[in-house]
Amino acid sequence: MSKLKPGVSTKDHHTGNVKAPIILVEYGDFECPHCKHAHKLMKRLLKEWGDSLHFVFRNFPLREIHPNAYPSAIAAEAAGRQNKFWEMHDLIFENQSAINPDFLIMLAKQIGLDLVQFKEDMQSNTILKKIDMDFESGIRSGVNGTPTFFLNGAYVSTYDESYESLANAIQDKLQEV
């Protein structure tokens, strides 16, 4: 496991400061409990590191063991068509145990999406392909489970589910750049 392939591009979903010296990429699965945990760490990182951090999320749904992971990824991408990817991303993780297809539509309503458009986008081949591409890039980058993190393109091997393990990795990287 080594390098992020391909590197971050405009096709990715970005948050934080896109001009920051540090880019953290997460490969995540919306139904994975460890990703729900990582989501909380991410919220805290974005709050505490503010301008120094640029965060990207890529889909890595393990569809066979997490049946709601793929529909959730599609819903987040569909919300992204209406510029609300991150709102949907956050709500899915925050309500992880309640997720089912109807619940995803309720969440779409809750964040004020145009529901007709949302339901249409949920069927979009372009979105399905984007999720496949995310997954394939993860495989090529050596992702073997979720969540997996890359800092400025390098695999974060020290992540141990603690906030400090990510914060320290970022601190080290900041000293390099």
Added chain:
Amino acid sequence: MILIKGNEAPSFDLFATPDQRLKLSDLKGRRVILAFYPSDWSPVCGDQMAIYNESLKLFHKLNAEVIGVSVDSKWCHMAFAQNRSLHFPLLSDFEPKGNVSRLYGAYNEIEGQSKRALFVIDEEGVIQWSHLSPDGINPGADGIIEALEKLDNS
């Protein structure tokens, strides 16, 4: 030491289900990814097989079939595959125990189980890439994909 690039892949004939056997020669003309692993149900093996399960589309695009091998019995494999919804065969290197794993240099005599070893075998039955991972490390699929793509380009 495990077999390396250039070795002919040793043939095998093992149970893939309680009543069906699979031979390496059945797969002639296809590329084969042989994934030896220590044990059904162990956390790292479960994660590794889950990743291969999700990578099947990608493997098929590269004209390759993935096959798992461990010393677990055919009934144990069946329960494991059903539990994890695996869509590729798991072979039972059960009798004589570890025989095929030994042929590939991938048997751990102390633990009495297969090592975590990967082999990419080409259409002619020749090993083109192999990799031995520590028992506790899930090797993922990036090395396999790279090896298959290299075959495409050669």
